[in-house]
Amino acid sequence: MVSEGIKVKKNVDLGPLTTLGIGGKANYFFLVNTVSGLSKLLKKIGPRPYILGNGSNLLIKDGLIKKPVIKLAGEFSAVRQKGNVLEVGSSTLLSFLIKYSLKAGRGGLENLAGIPATIGGMLASGASSFQTTIFDYLKEVEVIDFKGKLYKIKKSEINYKYRYSDLSDKVVVRAGFNFPENNGKSKEKIKNIVKMRLAAxxxxxxxxxxxxxxxxxxxxxxxxxxxxxxxxxxxxxxxxxxxxxxxxxxxxxxxxxxxxxxxxxxxxxxxxxxxxxxxxxxxxx
Ligand SMILES: Cc1cc2nc3c(=O)[nH]c(=O)nc-3n(C[C@H](O)[C@H](O)[C@H](O)COP(=O)(O)OP(=O)(O)OC[C@H]3O[C@@H](n4cnc5c(N)ncnc54)[C@H](O)[C@@H]3O)c2cc1C
Structure with missing residues (x-):
């Protein structure tokens, strides 16, 4: 433990943490469970670290990865309703969020179903499929910059397009979404999208x-x-x-x-x- 809410490990195999299964060892691997811990860590470690989501868009070189690697967990996977806005921690998996939203009678993510990613990774990579982007129902995000400063960014202030987002210059902490009611057709829509994805x-x-x-x-x-x-x-x-x-x-x-x-x-x-x-x-x- 380097500080509250953070576990540090040496020589962690990164291959198994990616969907491609390729990659060497992280010299320093930080498992960070709290927002305040992340802010302190970023202030301390200096050189820009790598942030690992679900590893589904990564090609990692073999051998030693010298930059520190940060994996978010704990507080970063919390999901809670605040008024009209659903606040989603950045390490939440899309599959979890879809199930959660369905139970709450909300939709909007159907066309993304099947992408094996975290919400933070999707926002940082400009993820989309079947004409729907992860930004469609986004209201705002909370981020920490690489100097450890925590702040909010409104959707209108984010620069994003197909497979690009300037959120990848920061660490996404959580995202606030305003999902529409799911009008009872979400489950069927998701089934069809997953079927199309598996076929293609x-x-x-x-x-x-x-x-x-x-x-x-x-x-x-x-x-x-x-x-x-x-x-x-x-x-x-x-x-x-x-x-x-x-x-x-x-x-x-x-x-x-x-x-x-x-x-x-x-x-x-x-x-x-x-x-x-x-x-x-x-x-x-
Ligand atoms: C079978 C398969 C199907 C796929 N289909 C699609 C598709 O239909 N559409 C699509 O867009 N993509 C698709 N992808 C690619 C991939 O799932 C997306 O790019 C996804 O957004 C990556 O999310 P991740 O959590 O896995 O991020 P990672 O792969 O771990 O990281 C991707 C990038 O995001 C950064 N990042 C991760 N978390 C954060 C954070 N909290 N803050 C800041 N930066 C962060 C990382 O540093 C890295 O630069 C597919 C991948 C697979 C394996």
Whole structure:
């Protein structure tokens, strides 16, 4: 324990904390349970740390990760109704929030169902699916900057777009949402969305979801399929046969092999299609 509400560990394996299952060891890993503890920690540790959500959009290098890694828990997973606003801790999983909102007769998140993420991670990554974004019913967020200052930001002050949000320059502590009544159709809608997701995406093996952002001219998966890369393998990593924008881990996939497949894909798509693919996955090195 370094201070109240914080546990520090050395040499924590990061691979198992990601959905792709790749990554070396964190030199220092802080499990932070209180907002005041996080503020003190950020003041103390100086260099900008990595914040780990559910690890579903991460490609972490092998070997030692020197930057401190922070995982939020405890107070950061609290959910409570305050008047019309539902206050959601940033480490809350989307799946939990959807169930909670359904029970409370609220909807609005149906189209996001199935994204294996925390609310903080979604807000920091500009997550969206089926024309719904995590920002749609957001009212405000509470954040801590990397100097340890806690403050609120209104939705209108956040700069966000497809797979981008300036909240990734800070630590999201909690988010206030104003969800609409669910008019009794939410459950059916969620069932259909999950069905569509399972039909289109590859959930059979570990992955980090889409590796590249879609291009205005075409979906990245279509471009990768058109240049003949579906099923391409390097070591234990493979471009999914089901969804060409997914790289799946067949067991012992490494950062090096993922990096090779990503570079090779970019190169071939550029040569054959003249389109530069941009990475959606976040790299930690
Ligand atoms: C099978 C599968 C399907 C997916 N489908 C979709 C989809 O349909 N749409 C979509 O948008 N994404 C999708 N993703 C990608 C991923 O789930 C999202 O990007 C998600 O928002 C990442 O959230 P996370 O909690 O896992 O964050 P992580 O992957 O842990 O982190 C992502 C980024 O957010 C930052 N971060 C995490 N928590 C905080 C915080 N509290 N404060 C500040 N920064 C923070 C991290 O530092 C990192 O930069 C999918 C992934 C998988 C594996």
């Amino acid at each position: 995406q590859d959930f059979s093996l570990p992955s980090c979801g889409s590796v590249f952002k879609n291009h205005p001219q075409a979906a990245a998966g279509i471009l990768i399929e058109q240049v003949g890369l579906k099923g391409k393998r390097r070591g234990d990593l493979k471009i999914s046969e089901k969804h060409a924008n997914f790289i799946v881990n067949l067991g012992k996939g490494s950062f090096r092999d993922a990096d090779y497949l990503i570079r090779n894909t970019k190169d071939i798509v550029y040569r054959k299609k003249g389109i530069v693919l941009e990475e959606e996955v976040r790299r930690w090195s």
